[in-house]
Amino acid sequence: MSNSETINPNTTMNNENKTSSTTKVEELQNLKGRKTVLMQGNEAVAYGALDAGCNFFAGYPITPSTEIAEILAAELPKRGGVFIQMEDELGSICAVIGASLAGAKALTATSGPGFSLMQEGIGFARSAETPCVVVDVQRVGPSTGMPTSCAQGDIQQSRWGTHGDSPAIVLYPDSVKESYELTIRAINLSEKYRTCVILLLDEVLGHMREAVRLPDLSNVRVISRVKPTVPPHWYKHYEDNEKYPIPLASFGEGYRFHVTGLTHDSLGFPTNKPNEAAEMMARLKKKITYNIRDLVQIESFQMDDAKIAVFAAGITARSAKAAVVMARKEGIPAGLLRPLTIWPFPDDAVRKMLRDVDIVIVPELNQGQLIREIERLVKDRSDSKLIKIQRVDSKLIPPQDILQKIKEVI
Numbered sequence: 001m002s003n004s005e006t007i008n009p010n011t012t013m014n015n016e017n018k019t020s021s022t023t024k025v026e027e028l029q030n031l032k033g034r035k036t037v038l039m040q041g042n043e044a045v046a047y048g049a050l051d052a053g054c055n056f057f058a059g060y061p062i063t064p065s066t067e068i069a070e071i072l073a074a075e076l077p078k079r080g081g082v083f084i085q086m087e088d089e090l091g092s093i094c095a096v097i098g099a100s101l102a103g104a105k106a107l108t109a110t111s112g113p114g115f116s117l118m119q120e121g122i123g124f125a126r127s128a129e130t131p132c133v134v135v136d137v138q139r140v141g142p143s144t145g146m147p148t149s150c151a152q153g154d155i156q157q158s159r160w161g162t163h164g165d166s167p168a169i170v171l172y173p174d175s176v177k178e179s180y181e182l183t184i185r186a187i188n189l190s191e192k193y194r195t196c197v198i199l200l201l202d203e204v205l206g207h208m209r210e211a212v213r214l215p216d217l218s219n220v221r222v223i224s225r226v227k228p229t230v231p232p233h234w235y236k237h238y239e240d241n242e243k244y245p246i247p248l249a250s251f252g253e254g255y256r257f258h259v260t261g262l263t264h265d266s267l268g269f270p271t272n273k274p275n276e277a278a279e280m281m282a283r284l285k286k287k288i289t290y291n292i293r294d295l296v297q298i299e300s301f302q303m304d305d306a307k308i309a310v311f312a313a314g315i316t317a318r319s320a321k322a323a324v325v326m327a328r329k330e331g332i333p334a335g336l337l338r339p340l341t342i343w344p345f346p347d348d349a350v351r352k353m354l355r356d357v358d359i360v361i362v363p364e365l366n367q368g369q370l371i372r373e374i375e376r377l378v379k380d381r382s383d384s385k386l387i388k389i390q391r392v393d394s395k396l397i398p399p400q401d402i403l404q405k406i407k408e409v410i
Contacts, residue, residue: 167289
């Protein structure tokens, strides 16, 4: 097989008259240098999860995320992992939390309606500081909406969907390759900061196919869970610790600790003491706000001399980048700022953008969720002009629409 040949996931390979059926994952791992494959965004998420060490999935099939569950249902048992199809999404997130507390790297995948059902569990995971990842492949809403159509209506929900103050980590790729990479990053960040990390995709990104060259597993950086080194009677499950990854004991390892969604002390027991409540809330906040440089990732494209900036994420950023390229060919100084980390929001990068450009265009597949954050920051410069392009009819925003808006504001 040459390096240019396509790897078929259903190939049967003959070796010395012995026939063995291999999966795409096994071929990717065994055939060094032959790792360029055609795959969907959802497939990339599943393989990224496996490469990051995910060994537990609980979920309920829902369009347009079902392929993630389908692949992991086949692959996890082969690796000693566990796949469970739950009765609903609330049960799914609770099973994921329980598996993580028992020592597993746990993940689930869903879409808008299921994501809504998971919010109570997501808040519990953040409060209980339990590592896990929720993949939300967005579709048109509200409610059941259009299950097979694309939207970006869950951006604000991914931050504010659960009640109370709970800082969030939310990542959003714009390609199949990046879906693989950010799945690994999401699992790593969940382990490092002991929290529930959200990975946003959208229907088009989840289902479109691109050629992806995956790295050798030896080059994949995986953060393993750090175990406590103190004797069991010294262990505090929620000790204030600014060193990351934060040590985390698992049930069954001889360490006693309590887990609850109630406000709790350093041992996990419920408390009504104001000082202990303040300590808990401060810890949840500062492990995000003190590590902005580690958490926030952005792409800056043609921004060095740009006077017109397009701010876009996910699949819409693909159209935006194409529009910027077309504008540059016509001599228009346009650029793109794309957040790979939606939350925490890249405030510093956006403030710099607002200082450097005259006009910011924000295309998005919702009724104005990203632009709200920029409006919050535009107060630093009152003469900045914000232009919105919004679409909620299940269709993508084509590059030509963004280019036309760029030309209108010159």
